[in-house]
Structure formats: C-alpha cells, structure tokens
Amino acid sequence: MEFFLSTLKYFSKNIFDILKSLSIIVASFAALKGINEWRRELKSKKQMELAEEVLVLFYQCKDHIKMIRNPFSYKGEGSTRKSSSGETPQ
Structure with missing residues (x-):
C-alpha cells in the first residue's frame, strides 16, 4: 500500500507539472495570436483611414476642377485684364 x-x-506531481507546462504553452500561443490579430486590425484601420482621406481629397479636386471649368462668367470678371493689341474693346 505504501508503494x-x-x-x-x-x-x-509529474502530471501536475506537465499540465502546468501545457497551460503555459497554450496561454503563450493565445497571446501571440491575439497580438497578431491586433496588429492586423491596426494595419487595416490605417489603410481604411488613408483610403477615406484620399477619397475626400479626390472629391475636393473634382469640385475645384468643376469650378475652374465653369462656362459661366461673373459680372466684371476680366475687367482688370489688359487687352492685347488687335483686340476689340468689349
């Protein structure tokens, strides 16, 4: 019985040591996976913010180009421009 x-x-004692070692290994893998997921999420967030900023700048450029190419003129627009030789005054 004593034996x-x-x-x-x-x-x-050996089983508890093995279980303790296994739990440390599992916890380490879980921590590494969590860190990698966090890193991937952060990278995706930065890419999304950059895409949003580029889209805003694109629409601003589109609006500026549309304003530059406006076929209408305003009263007095160009009145301060010096006329070149050969132009009729209008």
Whole structure:
C-alpha cells in the first residue's frame, strides 16, 4: 500500500507539472495570436483611414476642377485684364 501511495504521489506531481507546462504553452500561443490579430486590425484601420482621406481629397479636386471649368462668367470678371493689341474693346 505504501508503494502505491508513493507511486501515486510521484505520478500526480509529474502530471501536475506537465499540465502546468501545457497551460503555459497554450496561454503563450493565445497571446501571440491575439497580438497578431491586433496588429492586423491596426494595419487595416490605417489603410481604411488613408483610403477615406484620399477619397475626400479626390472629391475636393473634382469640385475645384468643376469650378475652374465653369462656362459661366461673373459680372466684371476680366475687367482688370489688359487687352492685347488687335483686340476689340468689349
């Protein structure tokens, strides 16, 4: 009976050490996976912010080009421009 108890203590101690080591390994893998997911999310967030900023700038440029190419003129527009030789005054 004493042999059985000493053997049981030996195996239980080893089993607990093995379980402790396995739990540390599993926790380490979970932490690494979490860090990698966080890094991927941060990278995607930065790309999304950049895409939004580029889109805003694109629409601003589009509006500026549309304003520059406006076929209508305003009263007095060009009145301060010096006329070149050969132009009729209008």
